[in-house]
Amino acid sequence: MGNIRRLLFSLPFGILVGLGTVAVLVVLIVREDSVQPYKNHKWAEDIISPPLLDGVEFTQVLEVPSGLAQQEFLLAVFFGSKQANSVGSAEITLEQGEHSQSHIAENLAPRSTLRKRFSFSGFAAAPAVLTIRGMPGNSEISPGVLCIAEGEGAAMEGELLDQSLYLSVDWFKVVPGGQKLSLRFPNITVAIFWLVPFAGLISLAWIGSGGAKDS
Amino acid sequence: MEMRFGDFAVGVSSSLMTIRLSARFYQLAPWGVLGFFVLKAVVSGLFVVRPWDVPDEVGHFSYIKDLASGKGLPVLHETLLDKAVWDSFVANAPGEPGSNWIAQHPPLYHLLMVPVYGVGSLVSSSFWGPFYAIRIVTAVLFGAGILFLMKVFNEVGLPQTVSLGFGIMISSIPNHTYLAGAVNHDALVFLLGSLVLYYWIRICKSPSDSDILKLGIALGLGGLVKYTFLVVFPPVLAMSLFVIWKRGPGFWKSSASLCVLSLFPIGLWIVRNLFTYGAMLPVDMTGFQSERPLDMSLLQFGRSFPVFSIIAQTYWGLLGWMGDGNLQVRWLQIYSVYQQAYTVPIILILTLNLFYAVRSGTESWRRFLYGADRTFLAIILLFVLNWLDEEYTLYWIMIVVGVPALTWSISDYLFDRKQGKVDRLREIEIGALLVFCFFLTVHILRIYSFTVSSGALQGTFGRYYLPVSGFLMVGCFSYGLKRFPWSGQFILGCGILYGCTEMYIWLHEAIPFFELYG
Numbered sequence: 001m002g003n004i005r006r007l008l009f010s011l012p013f014g015i016l017v018g019l020g021t022v023a024v025l026v027v028l029i030v031r032e033d034s035v036q037p038y039k040n041h042k043w044a045e046d047i048i049s050p051p052l053l054d055g056v057e058f059t060q061v062l063e064v065p066s067g068l069a070q071q072e073f074l075l076a077v078f079f080g081s082k083q084a085n086s087v088g089s090a091e092i093t094l095e096q097g098e099h100s101q102s103h104i105a106e107n108l109a110p111r112s113t114l115r116k117r118f119s120f121s122g123f124a125a126a127p128a129v130l131t132i133r134g135m136p137g138n139s140e141i142s143p144g145v146l147c148i149a150e151g152e153g154a155a156m157e158g159e160l161l162d163q164s165l166y167l168s169v170d171w172f173k174v175v176p177g178g179q180k181l182s183l184r185f186p187n188i189t190v191a192i193f194w195l196v197p198f199a200g201l202i203s204l205a206w207i208g209s210g211g212a213k214d215s
Numbered sequence: 216m217e218m219r220f221g222d223f224a225v226g227v228s229s230s231l232m233t234i235r236l237s238a239r240f241y242q243l244a245p246w247g248v249l250g251f252f253v254l255k256a257v258v259s260g261l262f263v264v265r266p267w268d269v270p271d272e273v274g275h276f277s278y279i280k281d282l283a284s285g286k287g288l289p290v291l292h293e294t295l296l297d298k299a300v301w302d303s304f305v306a307n308a309p310g311e312p313g314s315n316w317i318a319q320h321p322p323l324y325h326l327l328m329v330p331v332y333g334v335g336s337l338v339s340s341s342f343w344g345p346f347y348a349i350r351i352v353t354a355v356l357f358g359a360g361i362l363f364l365m366k367v368f369n370e371v372g373l374p375q376t377v378s379l380g381f382g383i384m385i386s387s388i389p390n391h392t393y394l395a396g397a398v399n400h401d402a403l404v405f406l407l408g409s410l411v412l413y414y415w416i417r418i419c420k421s422p423s424d425s426d427i428l429k430l431g432i433a434l435g436l437g438g439l440v441k442y443t444f445l446v447v448f449p450p451v452l453a454m455s456l457f458v459i460w461k462r463g464p465g466f467w468k469s470s471a472s473l474c475v476l477s478l479f480p481i482g483l484w485i486v487r488n489l490f491t492y493g494a495m496l497p498v499d500m501t502g503f504q505s506e507r508p509l510d511m512s513l514l515q516f517g518r519s520f521p522v523f524s525i526i527a528q529t530y531w532g533l534l535g536w537m538g539d540g541n542l543q544v545r546w547l548q549i550y551s552v553y554q555q556a557y558t559v560p561i562i563l564i565l566t567l568n569l570f571y572a573v574r575s576g577t578e579s580w581r582r583f584l585y586g587a588d589r590t591f592l593a594i595i596l597l598f599v600l601n602w603l604d605e606e607y608t609l610y611w612i613m614i615v616v617g618v619p620a621l622t623w624s625i626s627d628y629l630f631d632r633k634q635g636k637v638d639r640l641r642e643i644e645i646g647a648l649l650v651f652c653f654f655l656t657v658h659i660l661r662i663y664s665f666t667v668s669s670g671a672l673q674g675t676f677g678r679y680y681l682p683v684s685g686f687l688m689v690g691c692f693s694y695g696l697k698r699f700p701w702s703g704q705f706i707l708g709c710g711i712l713y714g715c716t717e718m719y720i721w722l723h724e725a726i727p728f729f730e731l732y733g
Binding site for chain 1: 240241244247248250251252254255258259262263376379380383386387703704707708710711714715717718719722723724726727728729730731732
């Protein structure tokens with residue numbers, strides 16, 4: 001037992017543990033895309049639109065931010081309802097000329113608000129039309145969308161709207177996992193220099209814990 | 216076969232290389248922590264964190280450049296930011312330079328960086344050479360602060376494994392790495408805070424004249440870096456003078472040296488301020504005045520904002536500032552899941568305190584009741600005041616565990632004291648906790664005054680606590696860890712958790728964040 005313990009907490013094995021841990025973490029991290037908030041909606045008092053009944057649709061022209069042009073991004077739409085048992089589905093479409101992408105969000109049940117993110121890609125930094133449409137089966141207890149009264153740009157359009165409203169939407173940039181190490185480091189050598197300290201600290205902790213009872 | 220690898224005795228046994236862990240390992244390992252931390256902060260400062268993406272960096276660098284180019288000390292509300300620095304800062308939103316609000320700070324960090332600026336100028340004709348040279352030296356200052364904190368933990372009697380583990384934990388907090396690889400005086404504040412704690416503990420253990428002088432120098436220098444540091448002065452000076460008085464002979468000489476060394480530097484700065492501004496410690500309050508100030512009492516304030524949660528979460532990591540050249544502040548507040556990885560170990564350490572305090576109370580009913588009734592009162596007070604209403608769940612748990620843990624462990628000490636048993640190290644731990652609590656109280660009152668006048672929560676940055684983070688650790692974490700037989704493994708395990716979490720945060724969140732706006 002003593003020999004095994006000495007081996008487990010030896011310098012070479014400790015270095016292996018540090019390097020191995022960092023290697024595993026790097027593999028896990030670069031396999032996962034990073035989603036970063038890019039542009040948030042304006043903070044103001046939330047107003048819930050009329051419910052998204054079957055066939056009811058709201059549209060608004062949004063400006064695709066230049067930093068998200070021709071890239072994958074997420075657009076978050078807020079749903080809300082004052083009904084405790086609110087539930088419903090909606091189709092979300094973003095169109096720019098011929099380029100159009102849609103998602104269907106089923107069983108939306110905001111309590112009292114709910115943010116849903118939808119993935120889009122390949123849009124230019126130009127105006128695009130966002131359409132949110134109520135699906136068959138929706139009723140009076142279906143959720144509406146969250147808006148504010150004093151927004152910027154084009155206002156929301158749609159039936160049932162009795163005042164000028166602006167959709168609350170958040171934009172998120174999707175950074176592909178494989179790019180993370182090359183985003184800020186000019187080459188692999190620098191990236192390794194940056195990773196070495198993490199491995200070193202983990203190694204020191206590992207080796208040190210072997211002598212914890214002795215000290 | 217026997218071979219040498221530094222001070223490690225490395226042998227080959229049964230064809231398997233093993234290293235005999237010795238006391239030398241625990242003496243050398245802190246230097247390893249220092250080296251790895253500095254390397255991490257330097258590479259992050261050179262390649263990951265964009266220029267001007269650290270709070271106030273543009274002001275600090277402009278301050279140093281003014282001094283290095285012979286323009287003298289900048290004057291608050293008068294001296295403008297350096298034109299070349301400003302042009303780089305607002306690359307995407309050109310305009311005329313604004314005034315340098317960092318001129319409000321005392322000049323020690325900036326003066327120390329003047330020679331570094333000169334060395335940096337040798338490698339680059341633009342200001343980028345000096346800029347990155349200063350980032351590198353600042354990382355070394357922060358690393359030295361961590362090294363001294365590890366010595367502090369040894370001084371208060373924590374096992375070397377725990378000191379090493381704490382060193383690794385401190386080295387693996389994203390905010391520390393971020394602030395270390397930056398042009399910012401917080402690293403020097405942290406180093407001097409660690410030095411003050413170290414020499415204060417040595418004085419409390421055995422007040423030698425040499426340590427008294429060193430404490431005076433560390434306090435004096437700290438006051439010349441940031442006004443926040445002055446908050447440490449009253450409790451540390453008062454407790455040090457008390458210890459010197461109890462020592463007996465040479466009280467007047469030692470106390471005079473301590474007071475002169477600690478107060479003279481800031482005194483000179485105050486005289487300069489009086490001549491320049493007609494005020495002792497002027498600060499830029501333009502961001503803290505609103506036409507619609509709040510009208511609320513301190514109690515209402517505490518019930519309305521999650522103050523402790525915001526301080527704690529920004530201590531772990533609030534990255535970013537105005538590095539994209541658009542004059543827009545962009546923050547990356549690390550997400551809740553990462554905050555949990557940093558906070559849960561703290562909650563567990565506090566739980567250890569509570570466990571050992573209660574266990575100590577089981578020796579006798581009198582002892583138990585002595586701790587229990589005070590703890591019960593503290594909990595009642597905590598909930599009657601309702602200060603935790605708005606706190607986030609994670610930090611609510613930390614406070615609700617921490618308050619009884621600390622109250623009971625202090626009661627335990629008081630009970631022993633009543634019985635005539637004096638534990639000098641326990642007194643030091645409680646003294647450190649008092650320094651932290653004093654700092655916290657002053658800061659809460661400042662946040663309250665800023666918030667009321669500005670109409671919104673202000674001044675809650677966790678980095679303000681860098682001068683007292685060592686005091687917090689000694690005061691809050693030592694009691695349970697000294698009694699827990701596996702404290703070394705536990706804290707070193709926490710070090711590994713912190714290290715992995717920090718790497719995840721940088722690679723998965725911070726690097727994409729700093730690239731986000733081009």
